[in-house]
Every structure is written in C-alpha cells, then in structure tokens.
Amino acid sequence: MPALKDEMLPIRADSDIVLVRQAARSWSIDAGFSLVEQTKMVTAASELARNTLVYGGGGTVRLEALEENGRRGLRLTFEDRGPGIPDLELALRDGFSTGTGLGLGLSGSRRLVNEFSIESQRGEGTRVVIARWR
Amino acid sequence: MEGTKIPEVIERHQTALLDDWMKQQLAASTLRSDLLPSAELREQSREFLELLRQASRQAGSTDVAAPAWQPLRDMLTRVSRSRGEQGFSPSETATFVFSFKQPLFSRLAEAYGGDAKGLAWDTWLATAILDQLGLFTTEVHQKAREAVIMRQQQEMLELSTPVVKVWDGVLALPLIGTLDSARTQVVMESLLQRIVETGAEVAIIDITGVATVDTLVAQHLIKTITAARLMGADCIVSGIRPQIAATIVHLGVDLTGVVTKASLADALTHALQRVGVSVNGRPARA
Numbered sequence: 531m532p533a534l535k536d537e538m539l540p541i542r543a544d545s546d547i548v549l550v551r552q553a554a555r556s557w558s559i560d561a562g563f564s565l566v567e568q569t570k571m572v573t574a575a576s577e578l579a580r581n582t583l584v585y586g587g588g589g590t591v592r593l594e595a596l597e598e599n600g601r602r603g604l605r606l607t608f609e610d611r612g613p614g615i616p617d618l619e620l621a622l623r624d625g626f627s628t629g630t631g632l633g634l635g636l637s638g639s640r641r642l643v644n645e646f647s648i649e650s651q652r653g654e655g656t657r658v659v660i661a662r663w664r
Numbered sequence: 665m666e667g668t669k670i671p672e673v674i675e676r677h678q679t680a681l682l683d684d685w686m687k688q689q690l691a692a693s694t695l696r697s698d699l700l701p702s703a704e705l706r707e708q709s710r711e712f713l714e715l716l717r718q719a720s721r722q723a724g725s726t727d728v729a730a731p732a733w734q735p736l737r738d739m740l741t742r743v744s745r746s747r748g749e750q751g752f753s754p755s756e757t758a759t760f761v762f763s764f765k766q767p768l769f770s771r772l773a774e775a776y777g778g779d780a781k782g783l784a785w786d787t788w789l790a791t792a793i794l795d796q797l798g799l800f801t802t803e804v805h806q807k808a809r810e811a812v813i814m815r816q817q818q819e820m821l822e823l824s825t826p827v828v829k830v831w832d833g834v835l836a837l838p839l840i841g842t843l844d845s846a847r848t849q850v851v852m853e854s855l856l857q858r859i860v861e862t863g864a865e866v867a868i869i870d871i872t873g874v875a876t877v878d879t880l881v882a883q884h885l886i887k888t889i890t891a892a893r894l895m896g897a898d899c900i901v902s903g904i905r906p907q908i909a910a911t912i913v914h915l916g917v918d919l920t921g922v923v924t925k926a927s928l929a930d931a932l933t934h935a936l937q938r939v940g941v942s943v944n945g946r947p948a949r950a
C-alpha cells in the first residue's frame with residue numbers, strides 16, 4: 531500500500547529526538563488522531579528514536595501517512611546500522627536493559643501502537659516499524 | 665565543466681573584472697560603507713575572484729558542493745560569518761555574490777562575440793554557480809544565527825532557577841516544555857540543591873507543561889523523588905493529564921509509591937497540610 535506522504539529525518543543528536551517527537555506529533559494530528567492516540571504515538575517515537583541514537587549509534591526515521599479502506603494511519607520506521615540486538619526476545623522483555631534505562635522502551639512502545647515489528651542482524655543494524663490507525 | 669570560457673575569461677580580465685565589480689558595488693544602494701570599509705570589500709572581492717577562477721578551472725560540474733569548490737566555500741563561510749557579526753542581513757551578504765553576475769556576463773558576451781549558443785550556455789553555467797554560492801552564504805548566516813540562539817538557550821537554562829519556595833518548607837518545580845535529557849538533569853539537580861539549602865519537607869513537581877513523558881523522563885522523575893526522600897523531603901507530582909497517565913500505564917512505568925495530584929492547587933493544599941498550615945478552602949487555580 532503506497533503512502534500518501536512520506537519523509538525521512540536523521541537521528542544523530544539529542545536535539546534530533548526533539549524534532550522526531552515534533553514531527554510525530556504533527557503527523558498524528560494530520561492523521562486525525564485523538565489526543566491520547568497522539569500522545570501514545572509521540573511517546574513510542576521518542577523511545578525508538580532514543581534507542582536508535584543511544585544503542586544504534588544514530589540512524590534515521592521514515593514517517594509515512596497511510597490510508598486503507600478509509601482509515602487513516604501513521605507508520606514510523608526507525609533504522610540504524612549499529613551493532614544489532616543479539617536476543618530480540620530478551621530485549622523485548624519488560625525491564626531488560628543493557629544500558630542504564632528502565633528497559634521499557636521496546637516493550638512499552640509495542641503496547642502503545644497497533645503494529646510493531648522489529649528486525650535486527652548482529653553487526654548490521656536494527657529496524658523497528660510501528661504503526662497506529664485511527 | 666565542458667565548453668566553458670569562464671576560467672579563461674576570468675584569467676584574462678581578472679584586474680578589469682575586479683575594477684568593474686568594485687565600481688558597481690560601491691555605487692549600489694545596498695552598499696554598507698558604515699559596516700565595511702571599501703579596502704576590505706576590495707580584498708574580499710579580489711579573493712573571491714581568484715578562488716572562483718581556480719575552482720571553475722578544476723571543477724567537473726557546476727555543483728558547488730563538490731570538493732573543487734571547497735576553498736571558495738570556506739572563504740564565503742568566513743565572509744558570511746564576519747558580515748553576520750558586523751550586522752549585515754543575509755540578503756545583503758548574498759548580494760555580494762549575486763552582484764558579480766553583471767561584470768562577468770559583460771566579459772563573457774565580449775569573449776563570445778557572435779556565438780549566441782556558446783554565450784547562452786556559459787551564461788547559464790555562471791548563473792547556476794553564482795546562485796548556489798549566494799544561497800550558500802544565506803545558509804551560513806542562518807546556521808550562525810541558530811548557533812547564537814542555542815548558546816543563549818543554554819545560558820538561560822543555567823541561569824534560571826525554576827524552583828520556587830511557595831511556603832516555609834514547601835518547594836515547587838514547574839516543568840515546562842520539552843524535557844530533553846540535558847534540561848531534565850539540570851532542573852532536577854537544582855531541585856535537590858534547593859531542598860538541601862532550604863531544608864524543605866515537601867517538593868511539588870508539576871508536569872502540566874510537559875508534552876511527553878517517556879521512560880527517560882519517568883526515570884529522571886523517579887530518581888529525583890528517591891534522592892529527595894533520602895534528604896528528608898517528600899515529592900508530589902501534579903498535573904499528570906489523562907493522556908499522559910494512559911501512556912505511562914501502557915509503557916509499564918511503575919509510579920506506585922509516588923504521590924500524585926491532578927492539579928497544582930490540589931498538590932499545594934496537600935503540601936501545606938503536611939507542613940502544618942491550616943488551609944481554608946482551596947487555593948485559587950491559576
């Protein structure tokens with residue numbers, strides 16, 4: 531299904547995370563999301579953007595405005611060429627962190643969206659795709 | 665760049681071109697002799713011309729982002745920065761580059777004589793190059809200004825102590841805006857510092873103005889509350905809006921053990937009671 535609109539943003543610094551949140555907010559509003567839906571999408575974007583920066587060593591996010599059977603949605607694809615995640619099941623467990631975080635970024639953002647998929651190759655990088663529908 | 669006479673025209677007429685260009689710049693209504701002495705303007709123009717000559721001889725294309733244009737871009741970066749500091753507007757700086765078109769076009773026309781096609785081609789190339797270079801100076805201007813704004817924000821961040829003492833023993837910290845990690849850190853540390861200084865018993869952290877509470881912000885909050893408790897102060901978090909509450913729950917962040925109040929007013933009532941002030945009615949909402 532082709533996207534109505536798409537855009538790619540870099541994630542290289544802390545300040546880029548702020549920009550990703552702002553973009554996720556305005557695209558959520560454009561998709562007609564309620565305040566709760568916007569907040570969930572923005573928060574998930576914030577988590578994944580920070581992982582991309584902190585663990586992936588930086589990367590990109592692609593925003594896509596979607597429409598399917600009259601329903602509008604928003605898809606975000608986070609990509610990096612970092613070290614990858616050796617054990618996805620473990621990484622998705624509540625409270626698991628190899629850093630100093632709460633370990634709720636991946637598992638939590640999965641609960642905040644309708645669609646969540648993650649692919650990771652050791653030494654090649656990580657790609658996380660999330661989507662929310664109205 | 666194939667089939668161009670630009671480098672050789674500049675080479676052959678370098679001094680004359682500089683004179684023509686200077687005459688034009690000095691006569692223009694946009695001249696800012698108040699900001700830039702003409703000797704300095706002449707030196708900048710001379711250097712631009714020399715670097716343009718070198719670049720156009722070496723460059724494979726009109727793409728000024730290519731390495732052959734690096735020395736010229738560096739020179740324009742310097743000029744744009746210093747002009748920005750001197751008070752030139754971005755368009756005044758870009759005009760410096762654009763104003764070279766006319767003298768160059770005249771010399772090109774002379775060189776091509778009756779060859780209309782050759783002249784058209786080279787005019788197009790020269791336009792492409794000078795337009796990009798002019799826009800480049802505007803970008804440098806903008807970046808310099810952004811850097812200044814960033815620095816000022818950083819300074820304000822360090823200067824501002826957002827912690828307010830609302831009563832003996834009661835501190836309040838209104839958090840506003842984007843809580844990126846640097847800012848959160850600074851603000852939370854200043855709260856702990858003030859708790860030590862004032863010996864406060866209760867601290868209210870109001871997050872009404874915070875748009876997003878992700879796990880990092882939550883973690884900062886939890887750490888601050890724990891540290892405050894070790895120093896003998898209890899924290900109350902107020903202003904958790906419904907959409908934020910729903911999101912925190914889905915994230916799985918555990919806020920049990922954290923005292924929360926819907927509004928700052930409720931938190932104040934609670935805090936004042938804690939320190940033994942009798943509260944008549946509820947404080948007016950702001």
Ligand SMILES: Nc1ncnc2c1ncn2[C@@H]1O[C@H](COP(=O)(O)OP(=O)(O)O)[C@@H](O)[C@H]1O
Pocket residue numbers: 577581582585586610612613614615621622626627628629630631632633634635636637656
């Ligand atoms: N893009 C990524 N590249 C490599 N490792 C990652 C990436 N994203 C997450 N991880 C790994 O998954 C773990 C869990 O991530 P997360 O749930 O966001 O928790 P936290 O960020 O608090 O550590 C991280 O500690 C890290 O080891």
Ligand SMILES: [Mg+2]
Pocket residue numbers: 577580581631634635636
């Ligand atoms: Mg994380």
